Amino acid sequence: MPEKGMRRSERLHMMGYEPPDRSDWVTGLHPMDDLLRGERLPHIWCQGCGLGTALTTFIAALQWLERERGWDMDKVAVVSGIGCTGRIAGYVRLDSFHTTHGRAIPFATGLKLANPEMKVIVISGDGDMAGIGGNHLIHAARRNLDITVICVNNFNYGMTGGQAGPTTPHEARAVTAQYGNFEYPFNLPYLAAASGASFVARWTVLHARRLEWTLREAMEHPGFSFVEVIAPCSTAYARWNPEGRGMDPEHLRRRGLEVMKYYKAAGRITHDTHPKDAGVKVDEKGLITEIVEGKFLQEVRPDLQEALDHLAARADKWWQVEKKALDDRPHLPKSSSHVPRTEVQLGGFGGQGIISAGKIIGQAAAIYDGLEVCFTQSYGPEARGGAAGSQVVLGSDPIHHPHLIQPSTMIIMSQGAYAKYLSFLAPNGVLLIDDGLVELAEDHRQDITTYGLPATRIAEKLGNNRAANTVMLGFWTAIAGAVSQDAMRQSVAESVPPKTIDVNMKAFDEGYRKGIEVLDRS
Amino acid sequence: MNEQRGLLTGEHFMLGDHAAAEGALLAGCRFFAGYPITPATEIAERMSVRLPQVGGVYIQMEDELASMNAILGASWAGIKSMTATSGPGFSLMMENLGLGIMLETPCVLINVQRGGPSTGLPTLVGQQDMMQARWGSHGDYEIIALAPTSPQELFDLTIRAFNLAEKFRTPVLVMGDAEVGHMTEKVVIPSPDEVEIVHRPEVRKGDVEPDLFRVFRDGTGGNGYVSPMVAVGQGYRIHVTGLTHDERGYPGMNARTQDWNVHRLINKIRAHRDEIIQTEEQDLEDAEVVVVSYGISARTSLWPIELARREGIKVGYLRLITVWPFPDERIRELAKGIRAFVVPELNMGQIIREVERCAAGQALVLGANRPGGDILEPEQVLNVIRQAAGRPVEAVGSRSHEPVETLEE
Numbered sequence: 016m017p018e019k020g021m022r023r024s025e026r027l028h029m030m031g032y033e034p035p036d037r038s039d040w041v042t043g044l045h046p047m048d049d050l051l052r053g054e055r056l057p058h059i060w061c062q063g064c065g066l067g068t069a070l071t072t073f074i075a076a077l078q079w080l081e082r083e084r085g086w087d088m089d090k091v092a093v094v095s096g097i098g099c100t101g102r103i104a105g106y107v108r109l110d111s112f113h114t115t116h117g118r119a120i121p122f123a124t125g126l127k128l129a130n131p132e133m134k135v136i137v138i139s140g141d142g143d144m145a146g147i148g149g150n151h152l153i154h155a156a157r158r159n160l161d162i163t164v165i166c167v168n169n170f171n172y173g174m175t176g177g178q179a180g181p182t183t184p185h186e187a188r189a190v191t192a193q194y195g196n197f198e199y200p201f202n203l204p205y206l207a208a209a210s211g212a213s214f215v216a217r218w219t220v221l222h223a224r225r226l227e228w229t230l231r232e233a234m235e236h237p238g239f240s241f242v243e244v245i246a247p248c249s250t251a252y253a254r255w256n257p258e259g260r261g262m263d264p265e266h267l268r269r270r271g272l273e274v275m276k277y278y279k280a281a282g283r284i285t286h287d288t289h290p291k292d293a294g295v296k297v298d299e300k301g302l303i304t305e306i307v308e309g310k311f312l313q314e315v316r317p318d319l320q321e322a323l324d325h326l327a328a329r330a331d332k333w334w335q336v337e338k339k340a341l342d343d344r345p346h347l348p349k350s351s352s353h354v355p356r357t358e359v360q361l362g363g364f365g366g367q368g369i370i371s372a373g374k375i376i377g378q379a380a381a382i383y384d385g386l387e388v389c390f391t392q393s394y395g396p397e398a399r400g401g402a403a404g405s406q407v408v409l410g411s412d413p414i415h416h417p418h419l420i421q422p423s424t425m426i427i428m429s430q431g432a433y434a435k436y437l438s439f440l441a442p443n444g445v446l447l448i449d450d451g452l453v454e455l456a457e458d459h460r461q462d463i464t465t466y467g468l469p470a471t472r473i474a475e476k477l478g479n480n481r482a483a484n485t486v487m488l489g490f491w492t493a494i495a496g497a498v499s500q501d502a503m504r505q506s507v508a509e510s511v512p513p514k515t516i517d518v519n520m521k522a523f524d525e526g527y528r529k530g531i532e533v534l535d536r537s
Numbered sequence: 538m539n540e541q542r543g544l545l546t547g548e549h550f551m552l553g554d555h556a557a558a559e560g561a562l563l564a565g566c567r568f569f570a571g572y573p574i575t576p577a578t579e580i581a582e583r584m585s586v587r588l589p590q591v592g593g594v595y596i597q598m599e600d601e602l603a604s605m606n607a608i609l610g611a612s613w614a615g616i617k618s619m620t621a622t623s624g625p626g627f628s629l630m631m632e633n634l635g636l637g638i639m640l641e642t643p644c645v646l647i648n649v650q651r652g653g654p655s656t657g658l659p660t661l662v663g664q665q666d667m668m669q670a671r672w673g674s675h676g677d678y679e680i681i682a683l684a685p686t687s688p689q690e691l692f693d694l695t696i697r698a699f700n701l702a703e704k705f706r707t708p709v710l711v712m713g714d715a716e717v718g719h720m721t722e723k724v725v726i727p728s729p730d731e732v733e734i735v736h737r738p739e740v741r742k743g744d745v746e747p748d749l750f751r752v753f754r755d756g757t758g759g760n761g762y763v764s765p766m767v768a769v770g771q772g773y774r775i776h777v778t779g780l781t782h783d784e785r786g787y788p789g790m791n792a793r794t795q796d797w798n799v800h801r802l803i804n805k806i807r808a809h810r811d812e813i814i815q816t817e818e819q820d821l822e823d824a825e826v827v828v829v830s831y832g833i834s835a836r837t838s839l840w841p842i843e844l845a846r847r848e849g850i851k852v853g854y855l856r857l858i859t860v861w862p863f864p865d866e867r868i869r870e871l872a873k874g875i876r877a878f879v880v881p882e883l884n885m886g887q888i889i890r891e892v893e894r895c896a897a898g899q900a901l902v903l904g905a906n907r908p909g910g911d912i913l914e915p916e917q918v919l920n921v922i923r924q925a926a927g928r929p930v931e932a933v934g935s936r937s938h939e940p941v942e943t944l945e946e
Contacts, residue, residue, distance in 0.1 A: 052776065055787060089742075089772040094610070097779075105776055105788065110769040112613065113778035113788075114606065115636050121570075121603035125610025125618065126769060128594045129568050133614070133770055154599040323594060330589030334543050341547065374721060378550035381723040388550070390721040415839035417720055418912060 050074045050088065052108050059102055063253075063271020065246020068220035069167050070103055073138065076230035077109075084235065091134045094123040096143035099174045099248075100167040103138045117148025120155045123162050131161075131320050136234065141168040141182040145201050149181065156210035156239050161318040163233045163240045166203060169248035177251025187301030188255035195301060207241035208290040208312050214240030215290055215312040219278040220247070222308060229310055238318040245295070245306060247274035257302045281306045340509065347501050349385030356410040357497045358422040360439065362432025363449075365403045368484035369428065373405030375488060375506045376498060380409040383502030389417045402431045409497060424495045426487050427453055428470070447491055449483060466494060466533050473529075474522055479515060482522035489523040493530025500527060541729045543591035551724040553688035553717045554579035554621075557647055558587060559726060560695030561619050565734055566645070567593030568618035570607035572600055572626060575659040576715040577649035580621035601629035608644045609637050613777075615739075615768030617699060619645035623715075624653045627666055627673070634708055635674035636779045638802060641753065643702040643737050643766070645695065647711040649718035652883075652909030662715040663909025664832055664883035668890075670710050671861050677799050679806035681813055682710040682861040684832040688722045694858070700735035701813060705805055706763050712860060714883070716833040716912055738765035742772045752777060752786040753801070760800075761808025806862060815858040816867060824853030825876045826925045828918075829868070829892050831857040834881045837912045838905075841919035850926040860888065868895035877901035877925035881918050883909045901925060 045051070051074065060066045080086040088109060095104035097116035104111040110133075114122045119137045127135040144152050144166045155162065171189050172178040179189035179196050182203065186195040204215045214236040218226040226244060233240035249271035253259030258277045259270040285293075286309035296305035359376060363369040370392045377390035386409050393404040406419050421441040427433050428449045433456075440446055442462045448455075450467030459465070470486035485507055492503045504523060511519045545559055558580050561569075569584040571577075581597065588595040594611075598604040601622055608618035622630060627648045637644055652658030653665050666673075670682045681701050685691040691713055698709040740750065752775045754764040767773050780788040781795045789795075806813065817835075821827060826845075830838050835856040845852045855871070857864065868891075872878070877900055880889040889904045896902050905921040907913055920930045 089774070090770050092769045105778060108774050110774055111776045112610075112640075113776070113780065114609075115633055115779055118602060118606040118633060118636075121598060121606035122610040124596070124598070124603070125568065125570060125607030125612075126614050127610075128596060128607075129611035129614035129616040129618065130768070130770060150599050151603055154603070323589075326589045327592070330586070331543075333586070334590040341545070344547075374550070377721060381550045382548050388722060390550075391719065414722075415843075416837055416912075416915060417716065417833075 047071070047074045047078070050077060050108050052106055055106055058106055060099060061250045062267040063247060063249030063269070063274075064099070065169065065220040065244070065248075065271070066099060066103065066167060068223050069100070069138075069165070069226075069244050069246055070106060072220075072223050072227040073103070073136075073165065073230055074107065075227045076234065079227070079231050080234060086134065090132060091136065092123075092126060094119045094126065094135065094137050096139040096148060097174075098140040098143050098172070099169070100138060100140035101143060117143050117146070117151065119143065120148060120151040120162075120164065124155060124160055127160060127162055128320070128323070134234065135162045136165065137162060138165045138167065140173070141166055141170070141203070142172045142180045145181040145203060145206070153206065153210035156207050156212040156241065158319045159211055159213055159238045159316055161238055161320055163230075163236070163242070164207075165230070165233075165242050165244060167244045167246050168203065169246050169252055171248055171252040173248045173251050177248070177255065184295060184297040184301050184303065186299060187297060189252065190255070200295070202290070202294050203243045204241070204293050204311050205290040211239065212241040212312070213238035213314050213316050216241070216310040217243040217245065217293060217306075218308050219245040219282055219306060221275045221278040221282065222284070225284075225308075232310070232313070236313060238316055245278070247271045247278075249274070257300060277303060278306065282308050284308045286310050287312075344382075344509065345505060347383040347499075347505060349383075350411075350499060354386055354409065354411045354497060356408065356412065356414070357424070357495070358419045359407040359409075359491075359495070360419060360422040360425045360436050361405045361407070361427075362425065362436045363403055363428030363484075364431065365401060367403065367428050368481065369403040370405045371510060372426065372484040372488055373407050375503070375510050376407045376491075377409070378510065379502035379506035380407075380498045383505055384499055386411060386498075387414050389414045391417060402429065402435060404432065404436070424491065426491050428483065428487065430454065445494060447487060447494065449487060466490070466530075468526065468529055470526065473525055477518050477521050477525070479518045479522075482515065482519050485511070485519045485522040486526035489526025489528075490530040491526075492523075493527045494534060543587070544729055545726050546728050547726060549724050549726060550721060551688055552579055552721050553691045553713065553719060554649065555583045556688040556692040556724045557621065557695045557711065557713065557718070558583035559724070560692035561645065561699065562587055562591055562593075563726065563729060563732060563734075564617065564696040564699035565736070566617045566619050566699060567591065568608065568611035568616045569593070569595045569620065570598050570604040570611070570618070571620045571622065572598055572604050574623045574626045576651055576718050577621045577623045577626075577647065579718070580647060580649070601626035602632060605630040605633035605637070605646070609633060609640065609642045612642045612644045613640075613769055617643070617703070619647065619699075621647040621649065623649050623651045623659075624657060624663070624666055625655070627669065631669070631673040635676060635678070637708040638674065638678045638680070639779050640777050641706040641764075641766070641802070642708065643706050644708050645698045645702055645711065646708055647695065647713060650712060650714040658910055660715065661910045662833060662883060662912060664712075664714055664834060665887070665909055667712065667860060667882070667884065667887045670712055677803065679803045680710060680861050681705070681707065681806065681859070682712050684712045684835075684857060684860050685717055686832055686836040686856070687717060688720060688724050691717060692724050692726065696732060696734070700733065703735045703737040704763065705809065705813075706737060706766055707806065710861075712832065714833050738763065740765045740767045740771070740773070745773075747773050750775075751784045753782065753784045755784055755801070760804040763805050810862050813859055814862060814864045816864055817854075817856040817858060819854040820851070821853040821855065821871065823851055825851045826879060826922055827853040827855055827871055827875050827877075828879045828881065828922065829855045829857065829888070830881045831860050831888065834883055834913055837915065838881050838918050841915040841922060844915065844919050845922040845926070848923070848928070850922060850928065852922055857888070863891045863895075865895050868892055869897070872896040872899040875900050876927070877903060879903050879905060879918070879921050879925050881905035881913050881921070883907055883913065
């Protein structure tokens with residue numbers, strides 16, 4: 016006779032069964048064998064546990080979908096988290112993933128988005144999904160991601176020994192709630208519906224047939240479907256609560272069946288109940304007195320994939336525009352002379368285009384003059400509204416130190432920036448200011464050269480005061496001589512909004528002309 | 538070629554974070570899941586614009602736990618995937634970085650490091666997550682981590698990270714920092730045909746008899762074998778688990794399976810150390826002092842090294858392009874012939890422990906440290922080099938560029 020402890024295949028052999036091939040895969044003995052990993056059985060669940068029924072109904076629903084709807088079982092993936100329910104992924108003969116605690120849904124999100132032709136089902140427990148993974152549940156529901164989430168709720172953390180959790184009814188007992196649970200539980204269908212799930216249902220495992228029908232519908236539903244399956248935990252939860260208390264621990268199956276009797280008495284099938292009213296009611300001792308069951312919600316809305324598909328066309332349009340601009344970039348002769356390390360500090364207030372101006376210099380030098388350039392900007396509170404600063408280091412040699420050591424030129428467009436940066440300018444350095452905005456201090460540094468230009472006023476005259484930074488760039492280009500005029504013009508042209516190219520080119524040229532004038536004078 | 542649709546080429550004046558994104562796209566990444574965090578956000582921003590242009594998927598998840606998981610799911614769907622974050626998010630990702638390692642899932646995680654601990658300095662540089670990169674997830678494992686010094690290298694090393702991830706079926710870390718991520722420099726993007734792109738060894742439908750397929754097969758080549766991966770939907774009906782598992786992917790709660798499983802994860806990296814480890818070396822032949830550094834601190838050390846050489850100190854330079862696995866052999870070898878190592882880094886001494894371990898008392902090991910907030914001052918590094926060479930040290934004041942201000946939120 017087969018004995019305890021024998022391998023399943025050995026036992027089957029003794030009973031006269033020969034496996035069809037070399038592998039120890041056992042098929043053909045049970046109507047669900049094609050979707051069960053026979054070699055992994057027996058499972059780890061206790062006698063009287065509801066998970067066997069949950070798994071059976073799930074597989075029955077899949078078989079129905081395969082038979083009646085032509086689903087390809089190779090295109091079905093099951094993802095679970097940690098806990099007793101999490102083990103389901105290990106027993107189904109499907110692509111299946113047993114992930115970390117609470118993280119089944121985000122894993123499934125990646126899987127589904129990366130391969131939309133897969134049907135993805137997440138099966139996990141209440142602790143996994145409403146406790147540690149609660150955030151993932153509500154966000155997947157919000158996105159209306161086209162997956163099915165089956166949450167087997169046994170009102171406690173079973174695998175770790177029966178601790179209270181986010182679904183333990185008020186006043187019910189658990190190993191960590193010996194005086195009665197002082198917290199209040201989630202109503203999971205209400206949570207899912209409020210978060211945006213487009214299909215919401217609940218059954219106990221007593222109503223196995225109805226559960227199976229609902230699972231079929233849920234898996235066929237386009238969008239996020241959520242099914243709560245209430246199941247007895249014969250070892251832990253039932254031990255502490257009136258449903259199974261006082262029963263011989265040797266007879267777990269009996270205990271599970273006792274709980275099912277409670278489900279029978281407490282179950283109230285009411286389809287289309289508002290999920291808010293679809294609660295699990297308990298008496299003052301935590302004994303379950305009413306479980307509202309049924310399909311509470313189904314509505315077809317555009318799912319996440321549909322929304323993503325719409326993006327592609329818009330994105331392609333952008334790309335065509337960007338690509339054309341890149342393809343149209345001219346090739347200018349690169350600078351052949353050796354340019355020593357040159358440091359430029361730009362300063363002003365937010366909105367003047369101080370950051371853009373620095374970037375324009377950097378781009379001109381790097382792309383069109385072929386120099387080494389490092390551009391950085393000041394981040395932090397001063398970037399918004401207050402002072403804005405950006406720095407450019409350029410030269411022919413590699414830039415090891417990316418920050419300014421001692422800037423040789425400065426472009427300053429606000430009084431605040433003048434006060435903030437001036438002391439860092441190298442002796443004999445060149446300071447360029449918008450002298451319509453910056454007033455020199457009485458004790459202004461005498462060891463530097465200062466050139467002023469009413470850049471903002473010039474830009475206003477040209478019709479757009481926002482081109483003031485471009486005026487300063489032209490001025491700087493002429494005076495500093497570190498970056499070629501052609502490179503700068505090109506960089507300006509491709510950096511400013513297309514509608515403002517003309518005014519910006521005029522602004523640059525005007526600034527450049529003034530710069531040459533100033534140099535000629537001095 | 539459809540795969541090349543929407544890819545950039547040529548010279549660009551590009552933000553470091555954006556360069557990382559472009560590197561990922563060229564490497565074939567078509568899935569990004571992330572959560573906004575300074576200073577890594579620009580990678581996500583770039584990906585949100587660029588992925589739909591190249592036929593990929595960008596999704597912002599609810600947190601970094603979810604982001605890391607989503608990229609694992611996408612990778613098992615057969616798509617190259619990545620995420621990017623900084624310190625606080627890196628901590629959250631540790632949980633499922635472990636899952637990625639356990640499930641032997643290729644993917645890339647970029648950490649644009651900022652100053653910590655905790656929320657620390659969101660906008661300012663740090664290199665304080667280097668040991669977390671090595672040991673941050675629980676349990677025993679080997680990890681690959683690369684450290685870029687410029688936007689160009691963020692681009693190049695992100696491609697290399699994908700190649701290593703695919704080849705060795707493991708998550709690979711790119712340990713950037715706020716300085717490199719937020720600087721804009723020239724980035725040269727080659728044409729896709731000129732770049733070596735590695736794809737995971739893969740089993741597809743019909744290649745193997747499904748009943749005989751083993752998801753974590755041991756090769757005949759001995760230690761370090763990387764078994765081919767199978768994506769979902771190929772008919773193999775695979776099962777994988779974060780539990781200790783056997784070659785079928787099934788849980789085995791015993792010491793023997795644990796032994797097999799952990800050795801497998803460790804050996805596949807250790808057996809290929811030579812291939813994975815990359816360093817950049819300068820003037821090591823006759824050096825009396827060798828500066829060992831990585832990332833932005835390696836880059837900023839070049840100037841003080843130059844200054845020290847002008848003073849007549851023979852300084853060598855060893856840059857860790859690959860930080861993990863650590864080049865034990867190289868350091869051990871150098872320790873025999875030099876006076877001292879100098880290890881500049883933006884933390885209070887992390888990689889220096891590795892150098893000390895390998896130097897094993899044969900050479901002096903001195904750190905040049907700063908807990909982030911700004912890059913290392915050249916004077917500080919120069920002084921440590923002088924000290925390492927037995928020369929007198931000059932007093933230096935702070936030469937910070939920005940005036941000290943009271944910070945508001």
